[in-house]
Ligand code: ATP
């Protein structure tokens with residue numbers, strides 16, 4: 001293959017004024033980490049990144065680039081020197097490689113180097129004429145060409161490419177600060193985490209686990225989902241905080257009227273998550289709530305639940321419908337995991353008629369019935385934190401223990 005580089009573009013990152021430097025530095029770091037172990041060479045310029053393939057498979061590089069937020073598009077390019085004869089012969093070689101049957105084409109030239117002796121149009125004409133004369137399968141079509149051959153003149157170099165491929169977009173993960181993702185084992189929350197990372201927010205994850213009320217597989221599923229999300233994270237890893245939730249769960253089942261059970265359970269989750277966010281320097285909570293999806297996600301419910309926290313709660317999916325969420329879930333390869341049928345603490349016991357318009361005062365009076373502050377503090381205290389690597393083979397079920405015992409033995413952070 002003739003391509004010797006990948007040209008990486010950042011889209012509207014360039015609009016970010018004085019933050020630009022930090023953004024570009026982050027992006028460069030992210031790309032460098034993703035390319036670890038490959039013999040590529042990365043060149044950072046003020047408006048692009050060039051990855052010299054150095055005989056590395058382009059496919060492998062491209063595969064890794066799909067996990068880097070902040071890249072708007074990329075192209076496989078041939079870099080050559082900018083003398084017109086070299087451009088002509090390189091263009092012909094490239095077309096011989098990509099046009100194997102009767103095809104229409106068009107040449108388009110951009111000239112960033114304004115000192116170049118030929119105008120863009122002159123370069124286009126010279127190259128198109130040369131290619132046409134030496135490639136019998138090609139015809140020019142300036143309106144609807146099957147192949148657009150781009151020529152870019154920059155400095156003393158020339159870049160030729162024929163495709164611009166859309167990438168993840170957004171901002172480099174981490175530039176926006178850090179948030180705490182409330183991660184259940186369902187479809188929504190991993191998608192919410194992905195969208196937050198795409199927008200530049202680094203994440204840590206919190207999961208409320210109620211083993212043995214819930215199965216060990218449901219905890220394993222959460223670990224596996226974090227591994228999937230870690231592919232998008234800086235350094236390919238994410239901290240997961242497992243909160244022992246059984247005591248609170250039992251207390252709620254015993255003491256709270258059925259219709260308010262879920263509302264108050266979620267208020268407890270928010271309280272614990274808020275405390276943990278502060279401890280871990282997370283600036284916001286993130287969750288997979290979507291307006292109207294279930295009883296606890298009516299606006300009235302959200303208001304009543306949100307009342308226990310004063311840090312921002314990002315709900316990236318709040319206006320998404322399920323079809324769109326599933327589409328993203330499949331794209332990020334979480335769907336098959338998410339639909340595995342293990343119960344989590346919200347599904348272990350579903351009230352027949354949950355309140356859809358729960359009142360704050362009522363919640364407060366129900367909560368007075370038991371010493372929830374102590375339970376909340378204990379849950380935070382006994383939370384176990386593990387760092388999950390993209391390729392980690394941490395498998396809780398293999399250890400054959402109740403999840404809480406297992407994670408107690410893992411390093412506490
Ligand atoms: P999901 O598909 O993400 O499970 P859901 O539509 O099933 O979402 P709920 O179960 O009501 O909705 O939960 C709403 C949000 O609350 C979840 O998206 C998640 O962010 C958070 N959440 C629910 N259960 C847990 C849990 N056990 N641990 C951590 N966060 C949770």
Ligand code: MG
Nearest residue numbers: 184185186346
């Ligand atoms: Mg759920």
